[in-house]
Amino acid sequence: MAKGVKSSVEMIVGKQENLHVVSLRPDGDNLQFEKELAEKMKALNGSTLIIADLLGGTPCNVATKNYLNVDGIEIIAGMTLSIVIEAIVNQHASVKELIDLAEKNIIDVKATINKVEQEINESGEEEEPSNYSQYAGKENIVNTRIDERLIHGQVAGIWTTSLNTQRIVVANDEAAANPLQKSSLRMAAPSSMRLSVLPVENAARNISSGKYGKQRIFLLFKNPKDVLLKVVNVGNMSYKKGAREITKSIQVLPEEETIFETIASKGINISAQLVPNDPVIDFIKKLKN
Numbered sequence: 669m670a671k672g673v674k675s676s677v678e679m680i681v682g683k684q685e686n687l688h689v690v691s692l693r694p695d696g697d698n699l700q701f702e703k704e705l706a707e708k709m710k711a712l713n714g715s716t717l718i719i720a721d722l723l724g725g726t727p728c729n730v731a732t733k734n735y736l737n738v739d740g741i742e743i744i745a746g747m748t749l750s751i752v753i754e755a756i757v758n759q760h761a762s763v764k765e766l767i768d769l770a771e772k773n774i775i776d777v778k779a780t781i782n783k784v785e786q787e788i789n790e791s792g793e794e795e796e797p798s799n800y801s802q803y804a805g806k807e808n809i810v811n812t813r814i815d816e817r818l819i820h821g822q823v824a825g826i827w828t829t830s831l832n833t834q835r836i837v838v839a840n841d842e843a844a845a846n847p848l849q850k851s852s853l854r855m856a857a858p859s860s861m862r863l864s865v866l867p868v869e870n871a872a873r874n875i876s877s878g879k880y881g882k883q884r885i886f887l888l889f890k891n892p893k894d895v896l897l898k899v900v901n902v903g904n905m906s907y908k909k910g911a912r913e914i915t916k917s918i919q920v921l922p923e924e925e926t927i928f929e930t931i932a933s934k935g936i937n938i939s940a941q942l943v944p945n946d947p948v949i950d951f952i953k954k955l956k957n
Contacts, residue, residue, distance in 0.1 A: 669721055669747075677752050680821040682943045684756055688712070692726050702730045715740040717755055717763075719747045746770065747764025753825055755851065777855075784851040811886040814895065815903040819856040819888065822903065822943055827886065828861060830944045835862035836884040839871035840890045868894045892927045899937045902951050914954055915940050928955060 670689045678684055690708050692701045705727075709716065710954065718735065720728035723745035735741045742763050750773045751766050761769075810831045815823060818838055828836065830926035836857055843849045844867045857863045862883065866874065873884065889895050892902075902919050918940060921926070932938055932952045940949040 673747065673749060673752055676749055677756065680825055680943070681753060681756060682945050685754070687756065690727070698726050698730055701726055702734065702811060703919075703925060706734070709735075709741075716742070717753060718743045719755070720745045721747050748773065753821070753836060757826060757829060757899060778795045780855055781848070781851045784854045799879045800881055803881050806878060807875045807880070807884055808884050809875070809887050810884045810888070811901050812895070812900045814892055814900060814905065816890055816906055817904055818890060819853050823888065824856055824858055824861075824888070826943050828858060831886065832884055833861065833886040835864065836886045836888060837871050837875065837878055837880075838863070838865040838888045839868045839894060840888075842868045843890070844870070892924055892931060895931055895936075900931070900939075902940045903942055914951070915942075915949065917942050922956075925955060928952065 670730050671693050674684075674687055674689050677687065688708055690701065690705045704926070718731045718741065720731055720743065722728060725745075728743070728745045731743050735743065744763060744766065746767075748770045751770045754761055754766055758765075767925075775786060811827065813823070813827070817823075817835065818840070823836075825843060827833075838844075838853060843853065844865050850865045853865055854863055862880075864871070864874070868889075871887075874880065875887070889900075900920055905911075905919055905924075907913075907919040908921055912922050912925075913919050928951070938951040940951040940954060
């Protein structure tokens with residue numbers, strides 16, 4: 669289980685040199701686990717957080733037996749993907765904050781979507797601030813990304829946090845016309861984050877008119893044909909029949925290659941970067957290789 673969680677975490681936030689795994693093997697026991705945990709702990713420096721699977725399980729019991737009264741070592745039982753990711757991206761988070769986050773992430777999905785749909789229907793998504801014309805043409809877009817998944821772990825948990833985003837704008841005609849998808853996106857977005865799910869033309873009009881004032885905007889597109897900006901980051905484009913792999917997470921069709929070349933010809937800088945700590949790749953150069 670620990671190896672699987674580590675693999676999932678690194679798929680979302682990239683390689684983590686300070687994330688280590690000790691597994692209770694199917695043919696192992698508490699002695700095997702205790703020996704391997706001790707060896708791993710000896711190789712570590714500084715404060716350490718041990719996240720065990722089950723309260724009362726062997727990993728938790730062994731960790732408690734050996735490190736309960738050791739300064740600089742914290743122990744959490746009840747491992748979830750959200751706890752591990754938050755511990756990595758927010759290393760100042762306390763144990764209580766990590767546990768609170770895990771509790772908030774356990775929800776009844778159907779009931780929550782129904783509640784969100786009702787709130788959207790009652791209040792609408794778009795704020796209507798007065799006198800926003802002073803911000804026209806001064807949009808504060810901190811990142812523009814093409815991602816077929818739109819809002820997911822990398823966007824919600826990593827990119828928007830690292831860029832101190834205040835509003836996510838999803839510009840996609842299909843998503844804007846689908847109440848269920850709009851509710852799902854609202855649920856996937858950080859609860860403190862403003863969200864607008866709009867047809868492409870509406871998104872362009874709202875942003876250029878200054879409707880969102882000085883808010884730091886993360887602009888999301890689902891495909892390249894909707895994009896016409898100065899800078900764009902390509903994140904995830906999944907495989908389709910006939911697509912060519914450009915990077916591990918990006919596969920494009922011949923017609924999409926033409927679209928990207930057209931975008932680049934207008935002076936738009938296109939980069940490929942899955943998560944913020946990955947190197948920035950010149951997408952067009954990679955496309956032509």
